[in-house]
Amino acid sequence: MTKLHAIYSLFLTGFATYLGYTGFSFNSGDEVRNVPRSVRDNPGSYRSIYSNYHRYSGGK
């Protein structure tokens, strides 16, 4: 039991250290490849899949 707990603790500590050291975040953004260079000059030509869907739902 002691040995098992030591291995378990080592795993948890290593896991936490790995996540902390690599700056892990559950949100990694939605990756889109091959975005044209023209976006730089014409930002309005690029729309992420989430743009213009947002509607505020908060407030008391």
Added chain:
Amino acid sequence: MTPRSRPLPKAKAISCPNCGGTVELRGLGTSLHAACVQCLSILDVSHPSVKIVQNFENAQRRTPKIPLGTRGKLKGKTYEVLGFQTRAIYVEGTEYTWDEYTLFNPYHGFRYLSEYAGHWTDIEPMPSLPYSSGAGSTEVHLREGSGTPLTFKLFQTAVARTVFVMGEFPWRVHVGDEATARDYTAPPLSLSEEVTGNEVTWSRGRYLDGKQLWQAFQLKGSPPAPQGIYFNEPNPYASPKSLWAITAFFTLALIVLMIFTWIMSRNERAYHGSFTFASGAGEPSFVTPSFELKGKEDNVQVELKTDLNNDWAYFDFALINEDTGVAYNFGKEVSYHYGRDSDGSWTEGDNSDSVRIGGIPGGRYYLRVEPEMERSASGLSQYALPKNIHYELNLIRGKAVVWPFFLVMPFLWIPPIFSSIRRFGFEAKRWAESDPAGAGAYSSSSSEDDDD
């Protein structure tokens, strides 16, 4: 010839002066009293002329689980069952009985077995007397050899009464004998003190597994299943001390590694800009100048500081790699509202917020920003006037991440907490049955007196 290899002497037989039945004497002159197995009369066998000490009419017969004359090996020595007695204590009007077996080896003397509700204890004479911590102490200590003295805690005080006798005994046994018994425990060991008049007898016991005993005496069937928790029963759950020591070590290690990770994090501002957004005034999106995100894969945090006032805004971001054309899309809503109602004043949200994305490779990037908000609070967009907000945008590379350390910490503590609960739960059940002062115990004769 060693004692082990010597043959065990055979029994001697006498006639019971009460019923004429045969009484086998296996104690080789060491037995003082013997009970006839036929009529249960107790005989004084210490003299050649056997005398009846006690006889009974219609005595309730009890059957020993290990028959008299059975031989078995305990600690490598062969013992024979000579005697059997049942004793009882009375606690809060209830009789609790247990059985005791007298075992004999002509070269090693007597030892005893006791059985209560399927729990067996191997009892042997004391090599030395225990000593108390002081007057009124509920602990006694026993030093054996040069080792650290063992501490035994008082578990129960009661008046024990002999209610049934069969076979031979190395003392003058009578049905109705009473002794004040104190049981001390240091599982799996126990000490028992019995006081009769001016005589004090101590014995030491060790909890014995019924199955081992059945094997040792080659008994048929299986031993009675143990009921409840016995006072010297070993706790089946290991001490959690080593688990706590490991947990303490790794908790400390987590804290050190968390501080190390925090110090080592890049936490570098890659971009900063101040902007104004007017809702409904043309194309809202724009791109920032390019900036360098250093290192290999790491997180990026966008911090927003706005002057929102009872309003909300949504920011759609695309972090675009100039060289590879890979974009990472994400967004953040910032809202800040306040007011007053029948419950008093209230606030909700904040006009500053942040969003973090992980796993962003190093390289040259620019950020496409697209703010969004309602044109006016009225919601009637055709009559609404444009609204302005000012905001600051900070992009941080390699923000320190410490939440995994706090996340795993409780998981680190689960095994020792669980182990402690199990172990202490067992001890709590054991000690719930304890009566050190003997408050609930009284002798059968006193109970009869009370009835009168």
